[in-house]
Amino acid sequence: MNKLQERINIMMKSMQDLEKTIKSIDHKSYGMYKSLQGEYQFGNFVFSIDKVQGDPFAAPSRVRVRVPKTTHGFPTSLYEKHETRIALEDMILRQWNKVVQGYNGRGAGSGNSGKIAVCPCGQEILERMAVVVGKEEIEGRFLMGLPAKGRSIYADALIEILFHFLPEMVEEVFLYGSYAMAKLEENKRLAEDQAYIRGKLEELELVAFIADGSILPRESGVSEKPLKGAVPFSSPESQQVTLKLPHYGEITGMGIKKGITVIVGGGYHGKSTLLRAVELGVYNHKKGDGREYVITNTEAVKIRAEDGRNICKTDIRMFINHLPNKKDTRIFTTENASGSTSQSANVIEAIEAGATAFLVDEDTSATNFMVRDSTMEMIVSKEKEPITPFITRTRALYQKRGISTIIVVGSSSAYFEVADTILQLDNYKVKDIKEKVEQVLAQQDKKVIMQIEDLPEIEYNRVVKKVDMSYKGRDMKIKTTGRDTISLNKENIDVRYLEQLMDNGQTVAIGYFLKYMMETMVDNKKTMQEIVEALYEQIKRRGFSHIIPKGYSAGFCVLPRKQEVYAAWNRFRGLKVQ
Ligand code: ADP
Numbered sequence: 001m002n003k004l005q006e007r008i009n010i011m012m013k014s015m016q017d018l019e020k021t022i023k024s025i026d027h028k029s030y031g032m033y034k035s036l037q038g039e040y041q042f043g044n045f046v047f048s049i050d051k052v053q054g055d056p057f058a059a060p061s062r063v064r065v066r067v068p069k070t071t072h073g074f075p076t077s078l079y080e081k082h083e084t085r086i087a088l089e090d091m092i093l094r095q096w097n098k099v100v101q102g103y104n105g106r107g108a109g110s111g112n113s114g115k116i117a118v119c120p121c122g123q124e125i126l127e128r129m130a131v132v133v134g135k136e137e138i139e140g141r142f143l144m145g146l147p148a149k150g151r152s153i154y155a156d157a158l159i160e161i162l163f164h165f166l167p168e169m170v171e172e173v174f175l176y177g178s179y180a181m182a183k184l185e186e187n188k189r190l191a192e193d194q195a196y197i198r199g200k201l202e203e204l205e206l207v208a209f210i211a212d213g214s215i216l217p218r219e220s221g222v223s224e225k226p227l228k229g230a231v232p233f234s235s236p237e238s239q240q241v242t243l244k245l246p247h248y249g250e251i252t253g254m255g256i257k258k259g260i261t262v263i264v265g266g267g268y269h270g271k272s273t274l275l276r277a278v279e280l281g282v283y284n285h286k287k288g289d290g291r292e293y294v295i296t297n298t299e300a301v302k303i304r305a306e307d308g309r310n311i312c313k314t315d316i317r318m319f320i321n322h323l324p325n326k327k328d329t330r331i332f333t334t335e336n337a338s339g340s341t342s343q344s345a346n347v348i349e350a351i352e353a354g355a356t357a358f359l360v361d362e363d364t365s366a367t368n369f370m371v372r373d374s375t376m377e378m379i380v381s382k383e384k385e386p387i388t389p390f391i392t393r394t395r396a397l398y399q400k401r402g403i404s405t406i407i408v409v410g411s412s413s414a415y416f417e418v419a420d421t422i423l424q425l426d427n428y429k430v431k432d433i434k435e436k437v438e439q440v441l442a443q444q445d446k447k448v449i450m451q452i453e454d455l456p457e458i459e460y461n462r463v464v465k466k467v468d469m470s471y472k473g474r475d476m477k478i479k480t481t482g483r484d485t486i487s488l489n490k491e492n493i494d495v496r497y498l499e500q501l502m503d504n505g506q507t508v509a510i511g512y513f514l515k516y517m518m519e520t521m522v523d524n525k526k527t528m529q530e531i532v533e534a535l536y537e538q539i540k541r542r543g544f545s546h547i548i549p550k551g552y553s554a555g556f557c558v559l560p561r562k563q564e565v566y567a568a569w570n571r572f573r574g575l576k577v578q
């Protein structure tokens with residue numbers, strides 16, 4: 001601790017001061033709770049009341065605990081590396097959720113009185129603001145409903161929470177001694193193994209690795225838990241890769257190689273389930289999930305059709321040219337895209353956002369974007385067809401830009417001709433059918449009819465225009481609803497179809513990131529790419545908490561990938577480009 005910090009600590013109010021103040025405002029009007037805002041030394045941790053709710057029914061108050069290293073006692077070895085720190089934070093937060101669940105309901109009073117809320121967690125291990133393990137201390141953010149009787153202050157209930165429950169909670173959640181050493185070690189080892197696989201992908205020229213024995217399907221459409229009794233994943237021999245993980249030791253699985261991989265199979269044989277697991281392999285999964293060792297290149301992007309999305313001056317010439325209304329497709333703009341134009345823009349914008357692989361499922365694609373059969377080619381001449389389908393671009397995208405494609409097709413055989421790897425799903429088992437397909441194609445004497453067209457240069461010089469984002473003379477207004485909607489100055493951004501956005505907290509963070517970029521980075525000179533990349537450089541150096549203002553949802557913010565940030569900005573109808 002440095003001198004300055006020591007002086008601050010001496011000046012900091014004590015828990016006795018807090019108790020006195022609380023007693024002095026008992027029965028008074030709820031607004032008086034505001035006088036409690038500040039920091040308090042609670043024995044061996046610091047408790048701060050950052051923002052007091054306006055009334056007992058409003059969103060609970062924003063509070064924080066800070067537990068210094070000397071108190072929490074977690075050995076540095078558990079959080080030295082980035083990946084192990086995230087894993088430790090994740091474990092602490094899950095424990096916190098459990099402890100709070102056991103407590104909630106004990107509170108007395110009206111409205112949100114006594115309610116304690118902490119950031120919920122799903123199957124993914126993500127970087128969250130709720131728990132931050134720093135060099136000197138662990139910081140935990142949460143919400144607390146300050147108790148009321150009717151609309152006046154209920155001191156006894158608050159004293160009960162702060163001086164009985166809170167220290168108990170801090171002990172159970174933030175102290176090393178409350179955890180089984182073996183569990184912490186196991187958690188750390190998994191994080192290191194996952195990081196190891198991620199690191200190996202590039203060297204082995206893989207887009208993804210799926211370990212044998214993985215459980216890919218989920219329990220149901222509303223539960224992300226593993227399906228019980230599922231057929232475990234197993235790799236066909238030809239695609240087998242064996243890795244030697246630092247802790248787990250040897251592990252074998254399917255390596256999906258760079259290039260074009262086509263996945264076929266009858267309906268209901270598990271194609272989309274496999275692709276979904278690959279999509280979410282950009283994140284690590286917690287122990288027991290079934291996808292712990294399903295790891296995908298972090299910059300792989302799901303591409304789908306998205307009718308109705310907003311597009312602002314995206315160069316979609318690669319796929320769409322000479323539209324009947326003479327719209328310039330180099331700066332394609334629409335408030336209401338069609339299936340094919342939306343999917344085209346999704347590809348181009350994903351390239352701009354640094355995609356290393358496209359993940360495409362026929363189920364969610366626009367047919368005319370995917371293929372064009374040869375009979376149709378003969379009848380409707382090429383000059384009359386504005387669409388150059390994805391199939392004629394996919395090889396060039398790989399050869400010239402190094403972007404792989406993994407594509408699921410059920411009904412069209414056309415993609416066989418451009419594939420490096422062809423897999424079939426048969427009763428949830430993967431088979432390598434490349435040879436078989438080649439034999440069939442040879443018998444048909446079918447030459448490659450697909451002209452592999454040259455790739456037009458894409459113009460990524462979309463300079464973002466600075467527009468006034470104040471709202472009725474005040475600060476930009478921002479609100480998020482669940483996972484799917486961000487609203488900026490009442491203009492909704494629909495992020496429902498960003499299928500790799502996995503957490504409500506990521507949606508919240510994207511909202512704040514957009515606000516931050518528009519207010520402090522957009523300058524009529526920088527392109528969208530320059531701005532988002534600069535933001536993520538900043539995040540890499542300093543984390544992301546400094547970007548999040550002191551709103552009540554701060555503790556619920558979760559770091560999104562930059563790909564989803566680009567995607568949300570591109571869908572914002574208030575985006576203006578020079
Ligand atoms: P497809 O895309 O080939 O039509 P899906 O991936 O949608 O098939 O899977 C169809 C159903 O089979 C889903 O309900 C899914 O949960 C289930 N399923 C997928 N993989 C497995 C598996 N390995 N074991 C058991 N059930 C599975």
Ligand code: MG
Binds near residue numbers: 271272273363
């Ligand atoms: Mg499917």
